[in-house]
Amino acid sequence: MPRIRPTRRRHLPATDFDAVIVGGGSAGLSAALTLGRCCRRVLVCSSGPPRNAPSPGVHSFFTRDGTKPAELLRLGRQQLAAYPTVSLREALVTAIVWEPEEQYFTLTMTPDRGGPPLTCTTRKVLLATGVADDLPPIDGMRELWGRGVLHCPYCHGWEVQGQRLAVYGRGKTGWGLVQLVSRWSRDVVLCTDGPAGITEHGRQRLRRLGIAVREEKIVRLEGRRDGQLRHIVFASGEPLERDAVFLHAEQRQRSLLAQEANCRILKSGAVWTDKRGQTSQKGIYAAGDTTPAPQQAIIAAAEGSLAAIALNEALTREDCRG
Known part of the structure; x- marks a missing residue:
């Protein structure tokens, strides 16, 4: 099958990626799949084990009921390999900075395997970092x-x-x-x-x-x-x-990136989004346990896909402008 190579719009800034997804759980991988199928250049950054790692199985996930958490993520990453525009990186994103003159975001990250910090540029960001349980x-x-x-x-x-x-x-x-x-x-x-x-x-x-x-x-x-x-x-x-x-354990955001980016945070500690996953900060989306939605893997995956669709449509409007 021939590869589709969408034309780069000259009026847009040159960035490393169209979207960077921070978090490689159900929400992040689902969003990457949707964006990969939209021919978008996507980077997924993940660091550390998933929240449900101790669980013997993920349940109520259609076609995957009882699958071990690590196996579910392995299958997700495996299926992303079919999309050459999607990249995966084991790294902790430590900063998201909006560059107003260039009209893009610069992200700084620390590789899990060590080495100097890395940076990349992107037009949009999707936060799927989840929560941590304080028992x-x-x-x-x-x-x-x-x-x-x-x-x-x-x-x-x-x-x-x-x-x-x-x-x-x-x-x-x-x-x-x-x-x-x-x-x-x-x-x-x-x-x-x-x-x-x-x-x-x-x-x-x-x-x-x-x-x-x-x-x-x-x-x-x-x-x-x-x-x-x-x-x-x-x-x-x-x-x-x-x-x-x-x-019901007390919870906190696993990452402070949303707070540091001045996204609206609800009293519950969740990151506010509209119905399509857009946070209060233009260009930054959120999905999964990071948001107030019920916390199930299948709901996180659905939120990731929904936010990815909204993100792609925002990119498309920018592509077609002018």
């Missing part, structure tokens, strides 16, 4: 993360259905999550690690659902060698035998 400072919480400690019943509920489950959380957060998790099991206990912060009306509802509440301070989680949970150990009272615990 409660309880022994065993981090060690069991992704197997015995779970963040999303939509992602992991099926695998633990009917088992002895717990929910960690206080107030509306714990109250709402424990009711959701009760869809997957009739044996669910809410562990609040201190005063529950639940109204009497809320407690009555939990009692009607058969959900017990443990308010003692949690000392540690004890698990098996395979990462599954065995016990929740409290400062007082008997340990609680459980097979898994769900929680």
